[in-house]
Amino acid sequence: xxxxxxxxxxxxxxxxxxxxxxxxxxxxxxxxxxxxxxxxxxxxxxxxxxxxxxxxxxxxxxxxxxxxxxxxxxxxxxxxxxxxxxxxxxxxxxxxxxxxxxxxxxxxxxxxxxxxxxxxxxxxxxxxxxxxxxxxxxxxxxxxxxxxxxxxxxxxxxxxxxxxxxxxxxxxxxxxxxxxxxxxxxxxxxxxxxxxxxxxxxxxxxxxxxxxxxxxxxxxxxxxxxxxxxxxxxxxxxxxxxxxxxxxxxxxxxxxxxxxxxxxxxxxxxxxxxxxxxxxxxxxxxxxxxxxx
Amino acid sequence: xxxxxxxxxxxxxxxxxxxxxxxxxxxxxxxxxxxxxxxxxxxxxxxxxxxxxxxxxxxxxxxxxxxxxxxxxxxxxxxxxxxxxxxxxxxxxxxxxxxxxxxxxxxxxxxxxxxxxxxxxxxxxxxxxxxxxxxxxxxxxxxxxxxxxxxxxxxxxxxxxxxxxxxxxxxxxxxxxxxxxxxxxxxxxxxxxxxxxxxxxxxxxxxxxxxxxxxxxxxxxxxxxxxxxxxxxxxxxxxxxxxxxxxxxxxxxxxxxxxxxxxxxxxxxxxxxxxxxxxxxxxxxxxxxxxxxxxxxxxxxxxxxxxxxxxxxxxxxxxxxxxxxxxxxxxxxxxxxxxxxxxxxxxx
Numbered sequence: 001x002x003x004x005x006x007x008x009x010x011x012x013x014x015x016x017x018x019x020x021x022x023x024x025x026x027x028x029x030x031x032x033x034x035x036x037x038x039x040x041x042x043x044x045x046x047x048x049x050x051x052x053x054x055x056x057x058x059x060x061x062x063x064x065x066x067x068x069x070x071x072x073x074x075x076x077x078x079x080x081x082x083x084x085x086x087x088x089x090x091x092x093x094x095x096x097x098x099x100x101x102x103x104x105x106x107x108x109x110x111x112x113x114x115x116x117x118x119x120x121x122x123x124x125x126x127x128x129x130x131x132x133x134x135x136x137x138x139x140x141x142x143x144x145x146x147x148x149x150x151x152x153x154x155x156x157x158x159x160x161x162x163x164x165x166x167x168x169x170x171x172x173x174x175x176x177x178x179x180x181x182x183x184x185x186x187x188x189x190x191x192x193x194x195x196x197x198x199x200x201x202x203x204x205x206x207x208x209x210x211x212x213x214x215x216x217x218x219x220x221x222x223x224x225x226x227x228x229x230x231x232x233x234x235x236x237x238x239x240x241x242x243x244x245x246x247x248x249x250x251x252x253x254x255x256x257x258x259x260x261x262x263x264x265x266x267x268x269x270x271x272x273x274x275x276x277x278x279x280x281x282x283x284x285x286x287x288x289x290x291x292x293x
Numbered sequence: 294x295x296x297x298x299x300x301x302x303x304x305x306x307x308x309x310x311x312x313x314x315x316x317x318x319x320x321x322x323x324x325x326x327x328x329x330x331x332x333x334x335x336x337x338x339x340x341x342x343x344x345x346x347x348x349x350x351x352x353x354x355x356x357x358x359x360x361x362x363x364x365x366x367x368x369x370x371x372x373x374x375x376x377x378x379x380x381x382x383x384x385x386x387x388x389x390x391x392x393x394x395x396x397x398x399x400x401x402x403x404x405x406x407x408x409x410x411x412x413x414x415x416x417x418x419x420x421x422x423x424x425x426x427x428x429x430x431x432x433x434x435x436x437x438x439x440x441x442x443x444x445x446x447x448x449x450x451x452x453x454x455x456x457x458x459x460x461x462x463x464x465x466x467x468x469x470x471x472x473x474x475x476x477x478x479x480x481x482x483x484x485x486x487x488x489x490x491x492x493x494x495x496x497x498x499x500x501x502x503x504x505x506x507x508x509x510x511x512x513x514x515x516x517x518x519x520x521x522x523x524x525x526x527x528x529x530x531x532x533x534x535x536x537x538x539x540x541x542x543x544x545x546x547x548x549x550x551x552x553x554x555x556x557x558x559x560x561x562x563x564x565x566x567x568x569x570x571x572x573x574x575x576x577x578x579x580x581x582x583x584x585x586x587x588x589x590x591x592x593x594x595x596x597x598x599x600x601x602x603x604x605x606x607x608x609x610x611x612x613x614x615x616x617x618x619x620x621x622x623x624x625x626x627x628x629x630x631x632x633x634x635x636x637x638x639x640x641x
Contacts, residue, residue, distance in 0.1 A: 109601025
């Protein structure tokens, strides 16, 4: 067995894979945040709670209705996305004329409500969700569990599909136009408020999808989203919310860096992303892919 | 303006008198907790209410100062890590005996100010929503540092912090005597904030809040003003946290969490952002509510979230803000000339 800089390859590639998985969640979540922010100028603090709801939704579908993972993968994002649509219509839509900070405070309050309700009902110890594709293969330098490989490939596909829709299709063109000048797009006869609602639902759906993907890897837990969302905020600051591809690259990249830190300097694994954020802010305040305002 | 300030001072004097006699009716530990959080919220309000900066990470100053004060009062000796080329990490050990409460609190405040200088220098490079996210992320980093650092005692925190005689002479072991110390600390902190808001410096801060580009074009070094305001706010939040550590003789992870940062936002929002007394009122209400609902477990979280939602949707000016608006309306009806009552308009 060969060793790389004193680290056994099993550990190195194992952490690298886990880093890619976390990176996939960062990418899916920051993508949703960026799309929502672009159109609504609201930072969706509920995003972490909606990720958690995705995982819980999958768990409930399995436990109460016997719907397996593959059904939940489609159903959970739709259910949680509809919940998002409801939230947008009932609450967030009332704040568009106000300072953006109120949107942040409102969604923070909503996140507390959702988290509190789930904690009351299910405690904070976490619920198990069985792995839908057990087993794996030995690649020689590492053991690759099938499910983890699937998560990385599937999230990458979803991210790239989202990029394609937004950057290359007619629908995406409307969306980008509405981000720039909603009033003008409205004047062309496009129902912008409905577009905003659906976009919010879509962003929330992405968060829920990440939650379903996470359920078999991490246990299903009411507090799983709260800590993640703060890291995702840092990811968003590092990448800047201007570019879809930027969000994807930053998300995966930071996941990998975090994984490598776990191998080479585990003491800093919790803080490395925040340190990178501080450095980026000093050197390039608008973020790696952001445009200066 | 002059008349308005007289009013503020009269209200303040009334509250101080109330504070002096309050322990006759209310449990002093509860009052001290309210005072600590009132100061914390007022310090936070200096940023959101008068500079328009929403810091979502103020718990880092509050909680870290609590740890520093607790450590200074219990252990004293400070060990600082530093790095030298070739030699690697070393410890710089400064032998200090365990300190009296006032010095421990002062130490916590100074460290919070220093932390505020570092965090502020990074965070003010972005505005608005990004500023909130950056402060939140940096606070989370401080949280993890507190989890990992040795001196904080990890999950246990620093327990049984001794409350030595004040200045080495006055015995403050009893809660009632210490209450008056806390009341004095609160008054000093509050007056510093009040003075800051109503100074020429404070006027510039308001100008930045209203229109940053205009303040820049008028020749103000906006970043420097923001940074100074940030440091003052961080130091006073640290003063509040350090005092709280001496009150409960405990410094723990709870005070550094993002939930604590959220709570101070909630207190200020409920009381009234950008009002002089709002944050203190909000702190009293939220602390009372938490005490009252302590037996309901997770419902506290749900209720706090609900208050957030209601406050943002229908009650944005907060209790004091709405009250002031009401008084102003009456004054206008009575035909008096309209003027601002020394309270800035709700932050926007």
